[in-house]
Amino acid sequence: MARRQIPPMDEKPKEILIHSNLSSMSTSRDNILSRVNAALKPLETRAAYPEYSDSVALTPALNSDLGLWENFCERVKLVHGTPISGGATALATWLREQKLTHGYCDPALIEQFQDAMDSSITLETSFDRTRVDDYQFGITRATAAIAETGSLVLSDTDTSSRLAALAPWVHIAVLNRAQIYPSVAAAIANLPDDPNIIWCTGPSRTADVEGILIEGVHGPGVQVALLMD
Amino acid sequence: MKFQQIDQYAAHLASDKRASVYGGTKSGYDARLRALTTSYTAPDHLRKLAGNIKQHTIENLDTYLPQVEAKLQSNGVQVHWAGDADEACAHVLRIMRARAATKIVKAKTMVSEEIGLAPYLEKEGIECLETDLGEFIIQIDHDHPSHIVKPIIHKNRREIATSFEKNGLGAYNDDPQVITLRARQFLRHKYLEANVGISGANFVSAESGRLVLVTNEGNSRFSIAATKVHIALVGIEKIVPKDRDLEIFLNLLARSATGQQLTSYTEFIRGPKSTTQPDGPEEMHVIFVDNGRTDVLADECRPILRCIRCSACLNVCPIYRQASGHAYRAVYPGPVGAVLSPLLAGKRFSEMADLPKASTLCGACNEVCPVNIPIPDLLLRLRDRGKKEKSEAAAAATPPMGGFAILASSPLLWKTALKAGVLAPLVPPSVMPAAGKTWVTTRGLPEWRGGKFRQWMKNRKKS
Numbered sequence: 257m258a259r260r261q262i263p264p265m266d267e268k269p270k271e272i273l274i275h276s277n278l279s280s281m282s283t284s285r286d287n288i289l290s291r292v293n294a295a296l297k298p299l300e301t302r303a304a305y306p307e308y309s310d311s312v313a314l315t316p317a318l319n320s321d322l323g324l325w326e327n328f329c330e331r332v333k334l335v336h337g338t339p340i341s342g343g344a345t346a347l348a349t350w351l352r353e354q355k356l357t358h359g360y361c362d363p364a365l366i367e368q369f370q371d372a373m374d375s376s377i378t379l380e381t382s383f384d385r386t387r388v389d390d391y392q393f394g395i396t397r398a399t400a401a402i403a404e405t406g407s408l409v410l411s412d413t414d415t416s417s418r419l420a421a422l423a424p425w426v427h428i429a430v431l432n433r434a435q436i437y438p439s440v441a442a443a444i445a446n447l448p449d450d451p452n453i454i455w456c457t458g459p460s461r462t463a464d465v466e467g468i469l470i471e472g473v474h475g476p477g478v479q480v481a482l483l484m485d
Numbered sequence: 486m487k488f489q490q491i492d493q494y495a496a497h498l499a500s501d502k503r504a505s506v507y508g509g510t511k512s513g514y515d516a517r518l519r520a521l522t523t524s525y526t527a528p529d530h531l532r533k534l535a536g537n538i539k540q541h542t543i544e545n546l547d548t549y550l551p552q553v554e555a556k557l558q559s560n561g562v563q564v565h566w567a568g569d570a571d572e573a574c575a576h577v578l579r580i581m582r583a584r585a586a587t588k589i590v591k592a593k594t595m596v597s598e599e600i601g602l603a604p605y606l607e608k609e610g611i612e613c614l615e616t617d618l619g620e621f622i623i624q625i626d627h628d629h630p631s632h633i634v635k636p637i638i639h640k641n642r643r644e645i646a647t648s649f650e651k652n653g654l655g656a657y658n659d660d661p662q663v664i665t666l667r668a669r670q671f672l673r674h675k676y677l678e679a680n681v682g683i684s685g686a687n688f689v690s691a692e693s694g695r696l697v698l699v700t701n702e703g704n705s706r707f708s709i710a711a712t713k714v715h716i717a718l719v720g721i722e723k724i725v726p727k728d729r730d731l732e733i734f735l736n737l738l739a740r741s742a743t744g745q746q747l748t749s750y751t752e753f754i755r756g757p758k759s760t761t762q763p764d765g766p767e768e769m770h771v772i773f774v775d776n777g778r779t780d781v782l783a784d785e786c787r788p789i790l791r792c793i794r795c796s797a798c799l800n801v802c803p804i805y806r807q808a809s810g811h812a813y814r815a816v817y818p819g820p821v822g823a824v825l826s827p828l829l830a831g832k833r834f835s836e837m838a839d840l841p842k843a844s845t846l847c848g849a850c851n852e853v854c855p856v857n858i859p860i861p862d863l864l865l866r867l868r869d870r871g872k873k874e875k876s877e878a879a880a881a882a883t884p885p886m887g888g889f890a891i892l893a894s895s896p897l898l899w900k901t902a903l904k905a906g907v908l909a910p911l912v913p914p915s916v917m918p919a920a921g922k923t924w925v926t927t928r929g930l931p932e933w934r935g936g937k938f939r940q941w942m943k944n945r946k947k948s
């Protein structure tokens with residue numbers, strides 16, 4: 257693609273353009289904004305912000321006979337997520353079935369989980385990035401979940417280590433019923449005050465090679481939602 | 486008479502490439518359509534609404550840009566502005582140099598393709614590794630992406646397996662699962678070695694300053710979990726006014742791009758990592774890139790700036806399917822590219838002025854566009870401009886219309902021509918006038934139907 261030099265709209269005196277880093281930065285800002293202004297000036301009217309209701313993009317309604325967790329489970333299966341209820345004991349059984357023996361656990365959760373696991377499963381409470389391939393799974397807290405889409409919400413505040421929730425093949429996000437939002441709209445209206453919020457909808461995936469779906473590219477190949485209550 | 490460049494490219498496209506592209510655009514088509522049309526009671530209303538929100542935003546960028554800048558700064562983000570490609574690349578280089586950093590892991594961003602970031606940095610001795618699987622394969626092959634969402638739509642698994650083997654990523658194996666696992670294994674160590682993670686942004690909320698990234702593989706997550714500095718390259722049109730607007734755009738983008746309700750990962754990034762978090766960037770930079778966008782904003786074709794890069798228009802376009810993305814000679818292919826590329830070319834518009842002609846004006850692109858961009862209408866405006874500016878590229882393979890004008894203004898000649906037209910397919914191309922010859926080399930003539938309507942009218946009057 258061609259590189260281009262666009263002359264500023266309103267000609268400034270030449271010497272302003274040849275300058276130290278700092279003032280050339282502010283010149284670029286001013287140039288861009290003045291080009292934006294000049295581009296928009298001839299418009300007689302500007303398109304107004306349209307009014308719309310929060311439910312405008314709501315997808316088929318949840319099943320009102322079921323609770324939010326049950327609705328969440330239905331949707332999470334559609335995106336190949338793995339819902340498990342029954343807290344730490346259920347997880348221990350599942351880990352043994354999967355033959356997973358070594359992983360990371362959020363230090364705030366370790367007491368709850370250590371008791372449920374027997375000696376065949378070891379949990380570490382720090383994630384050593386030099387041994388990134390050693391962890392078969394990572395257990396961290398979810399901030400919330402979204403029933404409409406089967407998504408888990410993670411954040412810097414609740415995820416004890418970004419890498420531990422991402423690098424192992426299996427990620428287990430721990431949540432309670434009260435944390436489940438019915439819809440995307442509700443989850444957006446309640447975005448937490450956090451610099452890094454991630455909605456995980458199913459495992460990491462790609463279809464780059466011939467459109468064939470493969471799960472587990474850079475993130476978890478198995479995404480578990482573990483209900484504690 | 487010269488061929489249209491895109492026709493020429495299509496005519497020489499290897500048949501396996503054409504098959505890959507054609508198959509790739511069709512695969513998942515039903516899923517995408519189903520996801521869009523069965524999810525909502527009024528899908529058409531929704532995409533018009535999305536279009537109106539974006540149109541409002543771009544027509545008020547003079548308000549929103551300073552607003553989002555202030556918001557980002559108060560969130561602890563350093564904001565930079567780049568008028569053109571060189572300046573954008575130079576910002577990245579300056580940030581790298583100031584930290585004596587030499588390694589970048591980069592998620593997929595169209596802006597970085599547009600500004601030629603990776604080659605620029607490589608010349609400066611900085612490693613800039615693509616981490617999206619498709620883009621990674623493009624990089625090791627020294628190729629170019631040919632689709633916005635599926636960059637390697639033109640490649641088959643055998644080619645990929647061969648280049649993996651050539652690049653020391655294991656013995657030949659063309660199982661997509663194996664290819665993916667090998668890339669996973671190779672790249673995860675690269676993230677952990679890198680100093681800086683680069684991403685784009687699908688949306689930026691002016692209200693909260695949150696950058697929204699929509700991905701499936703998790704590579705952008707990894708690069709901003711493993712590195713200490715995050716740089717986001719953002720086109721100035723990526724803004725949405727409020728957080729609540731994101732609901733609409735997220736719903737539409739994933740459905741239009743891949744037929745998913747949401748992509749695997751939707752990231753809302755508001756600044757450097759929180760102090761309690763062990764992993765992730767301590768520093769975050771946003772580079773707002775113009776690179777021709779303000780010219781587009783000043784043009785009557787400005788609705789193209791609503792584009793959310795979903796690729797739906799590429800997937801349905803009969804020209805794209807036959808010609809492939811590389812035929813468009815620019816970063817943005819397909820119908821969106823046919824509008825955007827000549828406009829972004831600025832003073833070199835006329836070199837790209839043939840692209841707006843790479844369309845049958847069937848309207849499929851407009852019908853699927855989640856932000857309701859009237860692409861055929863914009864293409865016509867650009868065709869007109871190409872003609873007015875006497876672009877040579879645009880004139881290629883266009884039969885002169887003078888002869889048509891003479892015929893059309895004389896009823897007698899017109900009638901004779903209609904009757905005689907039946908003979909046209911019998912004329913061997915070698916004796917055709919130049920314009921006709923170019924036309925039929927890349928196209929079949931339809932069966933002649935001239936005069937049938939008149940005949941029908943006459944018979945109808947009689948009875």
Ligand code: SF4
Pocket residue numbers: 741791792793794795796797798799821850853854855856857858
């Ligand atoms: S023009 Fe519309 S359909 Fe095409 S990529 Fe952009 S948003 Fe999607």
